[in-house]
Amino acid sequence: MTKTRFVLANLFRKKTRTSLTLLSVIMAFLLFGLLQSVNHIFSAGADFVGATRLMVQARVSFTSPLPLSMLPKLESVPGVARVAYSQWFGGVWQENTPLFVFAIDPLRYHDVYPEWVMPDAQWQAFANTRTAMIAGKQVAEKYGWKIGQKIPISSNIYPQKNGSKAWAFDLVGIFDGRDEDWQKRTNLVFINHDYFDEANLFGRGRTNFFILKLADGADAEQVSKTVDAMFENSPDETKTQTEKDFNVGFIKQVGDIGLIVRWILFAVFFTLLLVVGNTMAQSVRERIPELAVLKTLGFSDGSVLGFVLAEAGLLCGIGGLVGMAIATLLGAMVEKGTGGQFQLHVGVAVWTIGLVAIVLMSLAVGLLPALRAKRLKIVDALAGR
Numbered sequence: 001m002t003k004t005r006f007v008l009a010n011l012f013r014k015k016t017r018t019s020l021t022l023l024s025v026i027m028a029f030l031l032f033g034l035l036q037s038v039n040h041i042f043s044a045g046a047d048f049v050g051a052t053r054l055m056v057q058a059r060v061s062f063t064s065p066l067p068l069s070m071l072p073k074l075e076s077v078p079g080v081a082r083v084a085y086s087q088w089f090g091g092v093w094q095e096n097t098p099l100f101v102f103a104i105d106p107l108r109y110h111d112v113y114p115e116w117v118m119p120d121a122q123w124q125a126f127a128n129t130r131t132a133m134i135a136g137k138q139v140a141e142k143y144g145w146k147i148g149q150k151i152p153i154s155s156n157i158y159p160q161k162n163g164s165k166a167w168a169f170d171l172v173g174i175f176d177g178r179d180e181d182w183q184k185r186t187n188l189v190f191i192n193h194d195y196f197d198e199a200n201l202f203g204r205g206r207t208n209f210f211i212l213k214l215a216d217g218a219d220a221e222q223v224s225k226t227v228d229a230m231f232e233n234s235p236d237e238t239k240t241q242t243e244k245d246f247n248v249g250f251i252k253q254v255g256d257i258g259l260i261v262r263w264i265l266f267a268v269f270f271t272l273l274l275v276v277g278n279t280m281a282q283s284v285r286e287r288i289p290e291l292a293v294l295k296t297l298g299f300s301d302g303s304v305l306g307f308v309l310a311e312a313g314l315l316c317g318i319g320g321l322v323g324m325a326i327a328t329l330l331g332a333m334v335e336k337g338t339g340g341q342f343q344l345h346v347g348v349a350v351w352t353i354g355l356v357a358i359v360l361m362s363l364a365v366g367l368l369p370a371l372r373a374k375r376l377k378i379v380d381a382l383a384g385r
Contacts, residue, residue, distance in 0.1 A: 003307075003310075006307070007307060007310045007311055007314060008314070010283070010287070010307070010311055011311045011314055011315060013283075014283070017279060017282075018279075018315070021275060021276055021279045021315065021319075022315065022318060022319045023319075024272060024275050024276070024319070025272065025276060025315065025316060025318075025319025025320060025323065026319045026322050026323040026326070027323065028268050028269065028271075028272040028319075028323065029319060029320045029321075029322075029323025029324050029327070029354060029357075029358075030323040030324075030326050030327050030330075031264070031265070031268055031323075031327075032265060032269070032323070032324075032327070032354060032357065033323060033324045033326075033327025033328065033346045033354060034327045034330060034331060034344065034346070035261045035264060035265055036261075036265070036346075036350050036353055036354070037327075037331055037344055037345060037346045037347070037350045038261055038344065051220040051242040051243070052213065052214055052220075053112065053211055053213055053214065053242070053243050054211070054212040054214065054223060054224055054227070054240050054241065054242060054243075055209055055210070055211060055212075055240070055241055055242070055243055055245075055246035056209055056210040056211075056212060056227055056239075056240045057208065057209040057238065057239055057240075057241075057246070058236065058237070058238065058239070059228075059237040059238055059239045060237075062088075062208055062209055062246075063088075063208070065206035065207060065208060066206065066207060066208070066209070066210065066236055066238070067205055067206055067236060068085065068205050068206060068207055069205065070210065070231070070236065071083060071085070071210070073230060074210055074212060074227065077212075077223060077226050077227055077230070078218075078223075078226070079214055079215050079218030079219065079222070079223040079226075080212050080213070080214065080215065080223060081213045081214060081215040081218075082108065082111045082112050082212075082213040083108065083112075083210055083211070083212055083213070084104065084105060084108040084109045084111070084112040084210070084211045084213070085104070085105060085108070085193070085207040085209070085210045085211065086102045086103070086104050086109070086193075086207065086209055086210075086211065087102060087103040087104075087193060087196065087206075087207045088101075088102060088157070088208050089102060089103055089155055089157070089158065089191060089196065090155045090156045090157035091153045091154070091155060091189060092153065092154040092155070092156055093143065093153060093154075099153065099189050100187060100188045100189065101153065101155075101188075101189040101190075101191060102188065102189070102190055102191070103190075103191050103193040103196035103197070103207075104190050104191075104192075104193050105193050105194075106123060106126040106127040106132075106190075106192065107123070107127050109190070109211075110123050111213070112211050112213040113211075114178070115177060115178045115179075115182045116175045116176075116177065116178075116182070117175060117176050117177065117178050118134065118174070118175035118176070119173070122134065122147075122172055122173030122174075122175075123173065125172040125173060126172050126173055126190075126192065127192075129170055129172055129192065130192060130194065130195040130198075131168070131169055131170050131192070131195055132169065132170050132171075132172045132173075132191070132192050132195075133151060133153075133169035133170065133171055133189060133190060133191045133192070134171070134172060134174065134175055134189070134190050135151075135171060135173075135174055135175075135188075135189050135190075136174070136176075136185070136186030136187055136188045136189065137174055137175065137176045137177075137183070137186040138186045138187045139186070139187055139188070139189055140171075140174045145171055145174075146171070147171055147172065147173065147174060148170075148171065149170075149171045150168050150169070150170055150171075151168065151169050151170075151171050152166060152167070152168050153168070153169060153189070154166050154167065155167060158196070158200045158201065158202060159200070159201045160199050160200065160201060161199060161200070161201050163201070167199075169191055184335070193207070209246075212227070212240075220242065223240075224240040224241065225240075227240045228240050269357075269361070272361070273361070273364055273365060276312075276315065276316065276361070276365040277364070277365040277368075279315075279365075280308070280311070280312050280315075280365050280366055280369045281368070281369050283311070283369070284308060284369040284370075284372060284373055288376065291304055291373050291376055292376060292378045294307075295376070295378050296378055301374045301375075302374070304370075304373045304374055304376070305370045305371070305373060305374040306370075307373075308366060308369050308370035308373045309362070309363075309366045309367070309370045311366065312362045312363075312365050312366025312369075312370070313359075313362040313366065315362075315365075316358050316361045316362040316365065317358055317362065320354060320355075320357070320358035320361070321358070324346070324350075324351060324354045327346050328346040328351075330344075331344040331345055331346040332345075
């Protein structure tokens, strides 16, 4: 029998106990992979490298509106090629199905986001029809929408001037993404901002955020600083950031995600240490006479130490790798299911942290039982002392 088979045989001698412990490790590292990828997203700093668009929102929160009168000033900033704006609508389809609905200026948005692909005739119809809306391919296919239909959409934020939150829009176009990455994001709906601005109860001339398309060679970080300095100490102070950072900030509105994730991971791994540590300690306790026989046959203290550590490493390694692999698959499914809006990518950085965690976990749960096995006296063990 080889040493590897010997370690495997010892590990699975109590199949039920080992299987349940292994399942615990798999679930722990599944959570670790998913939550660590979330934490990695939210802990990342501002990154202006390669940015082609910047998002301008109110300094306090993106939910605070900004006046559309800021538009000419933003267009005058050196390095800005085109400015669009967008207003969160809070759309609801039928009873309680939420939709990602934004009120936009059609032509400006088309210039700033060439990644959205749609026939020019449909873009023109969107621009020239007050009650127009366009839908992403994913949304249209999911709900069976066809061009020419009047689509009823409610808003959980904005009532019309008559007090009703029931809106109706004419579907004049269905857009797709330029490539596979953008095609995953076609779960959006856009309505005509002019119509929304005129019809909503809460006044006119405001929007949630502006999108700045940068000119070729423009310094994104410098443009960001210029914009924020322009409105500093004004009633409408701004916060300018890249699209990536804006999307992260959008989700951060619910709270300090990083802190929540860290506490969850601490609780999960503390519990796992107790479970796996108890399993290893019990396994070594049950095999004290067998370990004594191994030493009698000539195996050194170091060899016995290595056998126990190998068991712990194998248990944590199998469970950890399987859990991380499942997390990777689930992360890809979440990214696809949200149309790329929430990119839960379990990448190299998360895998590296996971592998380090597997090694540390193996040492934490296996070192004490292994040291006990190493110090074992043959006479005392065989005598049951």
